Amino acid sequence: MSDQLFKQDELSLVQNRLPVWLEESKQLCDKGKVASYIPELAHAPRQALGIHLMDASGKSVSGGDCGLSFTMQSISKIFTLLLALMDNGEKAVFDKVGMEPTGDNFNSMLKLELVQPGIPFNPLINAGAIVISSLIAGGSTKEKADRTLQFFRTLANNDSLSVDKAVYESEAETADLNRSMAYFLKDNGVLEGDVNDVLDVYFRHCSIQVQCKDLARMALVLAFDGTDPITGVNLIPRRYVQIAKTFMVTCGMYNASGEFAIEVGLPAKSGVAGGILTMVPGRYGIGVVGPSLNAKGNSIAGVHLLETMSKEMDWSLF
Ligand SMILES: NC(=O)CC[C@H](N)C(=O)O
Numbered sequence: 555m556s557d558q559l560f561k562q563d564e565l566s567l568v569q570n571r572l573p574v575w576l577e578e579s580k581q582l583c584d585k586g587k588v589a590s591y592i593p594e595l596a597h598a599p600r601q602a603l604g605i606h607l608m609d610a611s612g613k614s615v616s617g618g619d620c621g622l623s624f625t626m627q628s629i630s631k632i633f634t635l636l637l638a639l640m641d642n643g644e645k646a647v648f649d650k651v652g653m654e655p656t657g658d659n660f661n662s663m664l665k666l667e668l669v670q671p672g673i674p675f676n677p678l679i680n681a682g683a684i685v686i687s688s689l690i691a692g693g694s695t696k697e698k699a700d701r702t703l704q705f706f707r708t709l710a711n712n713d714s715l716s717v718d719k720a721v722y723e724s725e726a727e728t729a730d731l732n733r734s735m736a737y738f739l740k741d742n743g744v745l746e747g748d749v750n751d752v753l754d755v756y757f758r759h760c761s762i763q764v765q766c767k768d769l770a771r772m773a774l775v776l777a778f779d780g781t782d783p784i785t786g787v788n789l790i791p792r793r794y795v796q797i798a799k800t801f802m803v804t805c806g807m808y809n810a811s812g813e814f815a816i817e818v819g820l821p822a823k824s825g826v827a828g829g830i831l832t833m834v835p836g837r838y839g840i841g842v843v844g845p846s847l848n849a850k851g852n853s854i855a856g857v858h859l860l861e862t863m864s865k866e867m868d869w870s871l872f
Pocket of ligand 1: 626628680732825
């Protein structure tokens, strides 16, 4: 059997099994909670669960509430990291953020004062991602935010991606903890520039609205080492994608990354709006949404769905 035929068969198998997997995983929605610390996120449908999976030829399988629009939140941190690496190179970026998991919550600032140097542990916790936002090139806040949005549009191959204004405003109004972290980092000499301008870039990229198919296409580029396999265009240097995927394995699911690596075994990044971006390297890009979250802030049904799929399809990298 040719490799091509094998992959096609696998997608058909996923398509056939998907309704059962979705039904089983959806049972968990009741056990979780929709994020409400950003008030606008509290309106998301708690029972929703959707997925879109795309292969290198653009062939897709999708199901459930895959048509739901939601904001990327922390998933965006992967792509701002990539943009900052492309703008500044590795050395300048890793002078200001570390490479290690924290074991703490995504919005914790505990270790900022406890360890020296006082740089954030990694670019996927809020403190690290805010520093990354300060490293995005551009002559003004608007230019930095526009460049970020344009980069996301190119990766998703979707020019209509935009910032959800209601979520952006809601986050900006209630971000006392993120603001306090940013001021602390500024005082430490880690964050340069105007704190409010940097936070504006950060709130905007967290509030970029997507659907599962957009996450799947963005993930596909990472699954193929920075080249969009559908257009053949190289969008990100391979080395930077390697860095991003490693962070996804070690810190992408916050302080549940170890368990996710054992149970699912794929690089992934989640967000508090309930999205999960993941991939089967060299094969598929995957976007999932399920706004009901577990205690660690990951989509409760989304994680269960990915566990089931990865185990049944034998996708773990390990
Ligand atoms: N975990 C998340 O998705 C957090 C992102 C959110 N915008 C915040 O700063 O709190």
